[in-house]
Amino acid sequence: MLALAGLPAASSAQEAAERGTGAVLRGLDKISGTVEDVTLVNGARVTLGRLEISLRECRYPEGDPSGDAWAYVVIREDGKAEPVFAGWMTAASPALNALDHARYDVWVLRCTTS
Template sequence: MIRALVLTAVLAASSASAQDQVVSAPGAMLRGLDKVNGQTVDVELGKGETAQVFGLDVALGDCRYPVDNPTGDAFAFLTIWEQGAQQALFDGWMIATAPALNALDHNRYDVWVIRCITPSAD
């Protein structure tokens, strides 16, 4: 019974996501927080770029947003590791409207997605 309910939920989500088309953006706007001193910094990253956010290196794999709402919900694929370390602290998708859903787990720093950088209309 439980498997049937889970399967139904997965199929419903799949059909809903098929209707909601997304576009890959050329970059993303991220925000970093130093929890010790309360300092924040906004960082603009292009796809495939890596930037330093306090004591972390953050790489952007992709940023996607809904076709019909470019300023709406953004989700970005990030890889985050401490500077000089080999092991990634975070490697996955972050969602702008639900940063706690899949968040970086670090004792001092926090990083989350603000929005995708959409191509400007000429």
């Protein structure tokens, strides 16, 4: 990795990640106030209200499965052809790349390893 603007390059330990077997996601229905945690294995999908959530994969820092997780998630809403969200969500910074939906919030909590 290149150093930018005088910042040191990241070490290989900072870049190393392991692939989890799945992820735990949390969904919030902002109208009813209900919160639901769902556990998905990589490649699986689940329905949460009017949303269908698919997990492509979950990664975490090498040797630290309880550390910061990031998951590639695709979220579709009933009746819409295009996904309302597709990309990486980060557990430590859920607002960094979040689902922008009027009714629902969804974010990643952690990866699973078994």
